[in-house]
Amino acid sequence: MATVEVRDLRKRYQDFLALDGVSLKAESGQLVTLLGPSGCGKSTTLRCLAGFLEANGGDITVDGESILSTPANRRGFGVVFQNYALFPHMTVAENIGYGLKLQKLPKSEIETRVKDVMQLVRLGGLGDRLPREISGGQQQRVALARALVLKPKLLLLDEPLANLDARLRDEVRWLIRDLQQQSGITAFYVTHDQSEAMAMSDMVAVMKQGRVAQFATPREIYQKPVERYVADFTGEANFIACSSVMSVGEARYAVTAAGASLEVAGVPEITGSAELLLRPEALELTAPAAGTFQGTVTKSAFLGAALHCEIALADGSILKLTAEPNHQVETGEEVGIAIDHSHTWLMPEVAP
Numbered sequence: 001m002a003t004v005e006v007r008d009l010r011k012r013y014q015d016f017l018a019l020d021g022v023s024l025k026a027e028s029g030q031l032v033t034l035l036g037p038s039g040c041g042k043s044t045t046l047r048c049l050a051g052f053l054e055a056n057g058g059d060i061t062v063d064g065e066s067i068l069s070t071p072a073n074r075r076g077f078g079v080v081f082q083n084y085a086l087f088p089h090m091t092v093a094e095n096i097g098y099g100l101k102l103q104k105l106p107k108s109e110i111e112t113r114v115k116d117v118m119q120l121v122r123l124g125g126l127g128d129r130l131p132r133e134i135s136g137g138q139q140q141r142v143a144l145a146r147a148l149v150l151k152p153k154l155l156l157l158d159e160p161l162a163n164l165d166a167r168l169r170d171e172v173r174w175l176i177r178d179l180q181q182q183s184g185i186t187a188f189y190v191t192h193d194q195s196e197a198m199a200m201s202d203m204v205a206v207m208k209q210g211r212v213a214q215f216a217t218p219r220e221i222y223q224k225p226v227e228r229y230v231a232d233f234t235g236e237a238n239f240i241a242c243s244s245v246m247s248v249g250e251a252r253y254a255v256t257a258a259g260a261s262l263e264v265a266g267v268p269e270i271t272g273s274a275e276l277l278l279r280p281e282a283l284e285l286t287a288p289a290a291g292t293f294q295g296t297v298t299k300s301a302f303l304g305a306a307l308h309c310e311i312a313l314a315d316g317s318i319l320k321l322t323a324e325p326n327h328q329v330e331t332g333e334e335v336g337i338a339i340d341h342s343h344t345w346l347m348p349e350v351a352p
């Protein structure tokens with residue numbers, strides 16, 4: 001178990017600054033996810049952690065000690081990538097035991113540890129197969145077992161589910177989280193899939209152009225994003241520009257949005273222009289006069305478990321919401337929208 005801290009990490013590829021001061025921390029036993037779109041620096045951060053890349057500035061510490069000068073093979077970390085990189089000519093058991101063999105452990109100990117970890121990742125009975133004789137999900141479990149068998153201080157996972165189909169993704173996702181929690185290994189996990197990040201993580205770092213836009217729990221990232229970029233990346237979101245914003249207490253504001261006056265919570269110390277975040281589940285269809293907002297239905301689609309609607313407000317904003325499936329609304333109909341105030345959140349307007 002290890003506490004791992006990344007402080008102001010910088011990495012340059014020729015004249016391109018890929019990491020521009022990344023800071024985050026995994027407490028012992030936590031799974032921390034790096035979430036963000038392609039090219040934001042997730043893999044670069046993970047490779048610096050693994051020791052495959054040399055940072056140009058900042059520090060990485062494990063239990064308070066800098067590891068930057070420790071070579072990758074002496075860091076004691078387990079690494080799992082999206083392309084499993086199994087040795088094709090070795091059996092499943094040989095692949096898993098390879099690292100232990102390099103450590104020159106007695107054969108009987110290797111056999112026991114390989115057998116135990118194979119049970120753990122549910123590969124029992126497949127030890128004699130070659131990688132090409134097992135499925136993609138099983139191959140990824142071999143890669144996981146190969147990392148876990150070394151009892152690493154830290155587990156680094158870079159899009160480990162990327163090559164799996166939806167059903168296997170789900171299965172391997174929960175297996176990884178279960179194993180990580182049971183073993184108490186600190187882990188960093190890279191993904192661009194927000195639902196994966198939300199479901200698995202203790203903490204999420206949402207990355208934006210080589211920096212961490214927000215580092216917080218999944219709940220906080222979803223409910224209290226610091227800016228639109230984070231809100232957009234972590235689920236369906238509606239934004240309404242506010243025409244007036246006045247502070248009325250600590251991180252509380254009186255705002256006017258789409259003709260309605262509201263008192264809302266938000267990011268502390270907003271001084272300039274601001275926009276209101278309304279998640280679809282915060283909105284409910286009402287009779288026209290009964291809602292906080294009034295608008296016109298521009299789209300409605302029956303999705304089975306819910307009715308998806310889009311409503312145009314008088315100021316031109318479009319609100320997306322999910323209504324109860326038996327609700328009947330027609331395109332062009334005037335409706336009201338009630339807001340659950342516990343689900344509103346004010347953010348400063350930030351240049352993209």
Ligand SMILES: Nc1ncnc2c1ncn2[C@@H]1O[C@H](COP(=O)(O)OP(=O)(O)OP(=O)(O)O)[C@@H](O)[C@H]1O
Pocket residue numbers: 013014016018036037038039040041042043044045192
């Ligand atoms: N070896 C390299 N030489 C030059 N630029 C690089 C190199 N590796 C990565 N980059 C650039 O650095 C930036 C960050 O890359 P990185 O692989 O860390 O992003 P990522 O968030 O992991 O993206 P993805 O989800 O696509 O893997 C990108 O703009 C990428 O093009």
